[in-house]
Amino acid sequence: MSAAESTTVMVVDDHPMWRDGVSRDLEAAGFTVVATADSVAAATTRAKATTPQVVLMDMHLPDGNGAEATARVLEAAPGANVLILSASSERDDVLQAVKAGACGYLVKSASAAELIEAVNATAAGQAVFTPGLAGLVLGEYRRMATEPTPAGAEPAPTLTPRELEVLRLVAKGLSAKQIGRRLDVSHRTVENHVQATLRKLQLSNRIELTRYAIENELG
Amino acid sequence: MVVHIDPDATLPFWRGAQVFRFASVAYAIGAQIVSVRAQAPPGSGIPAYSHPVISWALIALLVIWSGVSGLVYAFELAPRPPTVVIELVITVLLTVSTVWVVRPEYYHHHQSLPSTFWITNAVVSVALLWGPAAGGAAGVGFSLLSLGIEEQFHNLVTDATTPILLTVGVTMGVGARIVSRAQQELSTAVRMQAATKERERLAREVHDGTLQVLALMRRRGADLGGAAGELGRLAGEQEQALRTLISEQATVPGVDDSTDLRTQLQAVIPAGVNFSGPAGAVHLPGSVVTELAAVVRTILDNVARHAGPDAQAFVLLEDLGGEVVLTVRDDGVGIPDGRLAEAEAQGRMGVSKSIRGRMADLGGEAVLETGPDLGTEWELRVPRAGKAG
Incomplete structure (x- = not known):
């Protein structure tokens, strides 16, 4: 648990019971919970003050959703890695939060052990790619592929055949190691493919946002 | 979700009909001005009207009634059925009054006065309110009344009055019916869609909240064992029951x-x-x-x-x-x-x-x-x- 000891975490959730329970689990595993927050505003100011390495983010907040909160927290603390902790069917919100820069997604019904493993991975800068997140990202790429690109806009990012294959296997619940065995590559290679799909999506989202901002200023 | 659907789909028809009413009143006044000075037979020096003053009073009644009924229909100021009944009575009386105020030598060769083709308004109102059959019947009825007064029954086939009033009654009636039915279907569809959306929202809400907590209780309970394990098992049963319930709720088809x-x-x-x-x-x-x-x-x-x-x-x-x-x-x-x-x-x-x-x-x-x-x-x-x- 030496990795955990040096890891600072902020827990954002508007349910006090849940917030305390998660904080206790994290402290027990050796993480340092530097802040808790129950709103987007509180999360933003506390992220700036405490610069946590990992932010555990709920999707339902009284003054906004997790996507907004993710964007604002990352603005206030650019070094933080945001892990979404959500009930399972807030799917569109989760996708928006991931596009806004969150690097992982875990359902609230996950066990304490799964949570701790996910926070460790997030602190190390790895994407916590649950099958659920893979399904969302897969769906988003397919949605973008069917939508016509507006004139003058960057073409929507697309997946390479290998990335598509890997993403489908992740969405079906196979681990990186299992996928590596199936495709006869190392699990590192699998993880790189997976991360690439997320980075492309976030990059395209940033380009999109910038373009939107420029257009609105000019207009 | 608030869905506003005007329950009265035929309102635009009623409003349009009042424009026609206005035009027909103008025509009736014009016809009166011309006819009241006419002589029958022409050049004989004998006035066509036996009671010109009363005929002006009747025109005044026609104008006032047109104004009142026009406002009532266009702005739904009073229930339509009694208004349409009053309109029918007034229209019949004005048509029959021809016999009283105009001399037979004149009206035998002309239309009923002072009502003229203003009687079409009554046919339109009946058709909009009671549908094509009633509208058609009113059209034929008024046309027969008119021709009867003019003693023009022998011209029934060559005179355009009957086919025109029949057509007006039937087409306006059919139009109003179609619009009403479409409106009803639309409002049913919108209600069903709203209900389905609401069910889906509830299912989602229950899934995100209650079911997650029950699932958590079941798992934690199983870890703890003993009395907590029993509580966890009960939570698990409720989770399953609730899940089945919302899955049944969510299958309601949309529009x-x-x-x-x-x-x-x-x-x-x-x-x-x-x-x-x-x-x-x-x-x-x-x-x-x-x-x-x-x-x-x-x-x-x-x-x-x-x-x-x-x-x-x-x-x-x-x-x-x-x-x-x-x-x-x-x-x-x-x-x-x-x-x-x-x-x-x-x-x-x-x-x-x-x-x-x-x-x-x-x-x-x-x-x-x-x-x-x-x-x-x-x-x-x-x-x-x-x-x-």
Whole structure:
């Protein structure tokens, strides 16, 4: 648990019971919970003050959703890695939060052990790619592929055949190691493919946002 | 969700009809000005009107009534049926009054005065209110009354009055009926859609909140054992009951009988099973959604029975546009090679046949991949009607 000891975490959730329970689990595993927050505003100011390495983010907040909160927290603390902790069917919100820069997604019904493993991975800068997140990202790429690109806009990012294959296997619940065995590559290679799909999506989202901002200023 | 639908679909017809009423009043006044100075027979020096002053009073009644009824119809100031009855009585009296105020030498060759073709308004009102049959009957009735007074029955075939009033009555009646019916259907459809949306929202809410907590209680309870274990077991039972309940709620079809497969799957899939899918809705006909959810449920039940205690199950939903693909996978013991007979004896192959058959009925297919220690993986494909190929 030496990795955990040096890891600072902020827990954002508007349910006090849940917030305390998660904080206790994290402290027990050796993480340092530097802040808790129950709103987007509180999360933003506390992220700036405490610069946590990992932010555990709920999707339902009284003054906004997790996507907004993710964007604002990352603005206030650019070094933080945001892990979404959500009930399972807030799917569109989760996708928006991931596009806004969150690097992982875990359902609230996950066990304490799964949570701790996910926070460790997030602190190390790895994407916590649950099958659920893979399904969302897969769906988003397919949605973008069917939508016509507006004139003058960057073409929507697309997946390479290998990335598509890997993403489908992740969405079906196979681990990186299992996928590596199936495709006869190392699990590192699998993880790189997976991360690439997320980075492309976030990059395209940033380009999109910038373009939107420029257009609105000019207009 | 507030849906505003004007209950009175025929209102635009009523308003339009009042424009016609205004024009017909202008015509009636013009006809009066011309006729009241006329002589019958022409050049004889004998006035056509026997009671010109009364005829002006009747025109005044016509104008006032037109104003009142026009406002009542256009702005719904009073219930329509009594107003239409009063309009019918006034129109009949004004038409019959021709006999009183005008001398027969004149009206035998002209239209009924002072009502003229203003009587069409009554036909229109009857048609809008009571439909094409009543409208047509009113048109024929007024035309016969008019021709009777003018003693023009012998011209029934050559005179345009009857076909025109009949046509006006029937077409306005049919138009009003069609619009009313369309309005009713639209409002039913909107209500159904709103109800379905609300059910889906409730199902989502219950799924995100209550079910998650119950699932958590069940798992934590199982870890703790003893009295807490008993509470956890009870929570698990309620979770299952609630899940079944919301899955039944969510199957109500929408307006075009298409429902969201994703919402439906999330409702029927037990808490321990991992579900992956796109962020947006995946719409398919309601019957296909129900059947697919049932097939997934069958496979998952089978996994729970045969895959072993540590097996985890995963469901992946993909919308490829032309087809929808569902993958149901478990990481359990799988079906060992050469053990198909045993598997059949266990009832597993029977289930496989049933799944393939049900998918074929939907126009799709089901492919099973399995092997020792590879778990089982069902891939279910359904084409989208109209987009297939």
